[in-house]
Amino acid sequence: MKGSVSVEPAELVQHDRVSNATVRVLGHDRRDRARRALVGLASCWGAAIGAVFLPVLHFVLVPALIVAGPLVAWSQLRQHLTVLDVEGPCPACSAPIREALMSDTQTPMTLRCGNCRRALTVRLPSHLLES
Ligand SMILES: [Zn+2]
Incomplete structure (x- = not known):
């Protein structure tokens, strides 16, 4: 940490x-917030890729995780x-x-x-x- x-x-x-x-x-600090934002974005989009292989659930999970990625990153950028x-x-x-x-x-x-x-x-x- x-x-x-x-x-x-x-x-x-x-x-x-x-x-x-x-x-x-x-x-x-600014660098730490940027790192946390990238980790948040990568985690959401990585989970979206994983969710592609879940039958039926992928209809909901993939778009939700793609949208959630930037929102999580934005929230991490603002968290001082x-x-x-x-x-x-x-x-x-x-x-x-x-x-x-x-x-x-x-x-x-x-x-x-x-x-x-x-x-x-x-x-x-x-x-x-x-x-
Ligand atoms: Zn008490």
Whole structure:
């Protein structure tokens, strides 16, 4: 995995309860984003070639994967950061939480406390959302 990993402050939110947490964030420079876009495009189009040999399914899969290739590449080109994981106490029960996310900063990140099973949301600092 290329790019630079940094630790940033974040918050875990459960309704009106908030706890301080940290997220590990992987930054993607221009070259890394281009490489990831090419890998995404090649994966989709490679799968489309493989799908040609699937009876009946190829009518749907081949055109879908051909269209998906550029969309995946576009999304990878625009993704400057990947949120790797979050670590902090549960805002409801204070149990320690460490969960892998592997998410971009635009997608809402939800997880469930392993102790009290409540749904939690990860709130990122504004400077991460802008990049
Ligand atoms: Zn909890």
